[in-house]
Amino acid sequence: MKADLRQLAEKLVSEAYSKGLTVSFAESCTGGMIASSVTDVPGASAVFLGSAVTYSNEAKIKILGVGPDIIAEHGAVSAECAEKMAEGARRIFGSDVALSVTGIAGPDGGSEEKPVGTVWFGISAKDATVTFKRKFSGERADIRSSAVKEALTSILERMQ
Secondary structure, three states, X not given: OHHHHHHHXXXXXXXXXXXXXXXXXXXXXXXXXXXXXXXXXXXXXXXXXXXXXXOOHHHHHHHHOOOHHHHHHHXXXXXXXXXXXHHHHHHHHOOOEEEEEEEOOOOOOOOOOOOOOEEEEXXXXXXXXXXEEEEOOXXXXXXXXXXXHHHHHHHHHHHO
16 A cells, blocks of 8 residues: 555655646545655655644634634534635645545544444535545554545646
8 A cells, every 4th residue: 555655645746736727635544654655756746835733623713724613513524614724725725736634543432323434534625525425444554545546636636
């Protein structure tokens, strides 16, 4: 999986550079792993502006501007929260494209409605913000790695 992530991160940096785009992230359950994979790539500073690791609800609210009402009504693991996280990252970093990830990596914290492995993503660009949900399986580390791979793949698809 590590080699896959490296290739995806290299492709993201290359693609963003060739298109003259900048990127940023807002991470919760991945805890900075997406940013780490991108900053492993030489030359990433030409396109990567930053990432906010907003693990707590308070951080999502204070740093990214997610409304407390969104957290109260929909929860941190929701389309609504992922949308506002991505928009917040794009705003605070001034990037062309921003990706957010928020989910339940386990082993605790899941529910019937949102089981462990539920992860919401948001991608915000000038024209629109889109959100989507994935369900990953495995141990905590597997879920987090799968979320990083999905994040890199998805932002690449969005840029093309």
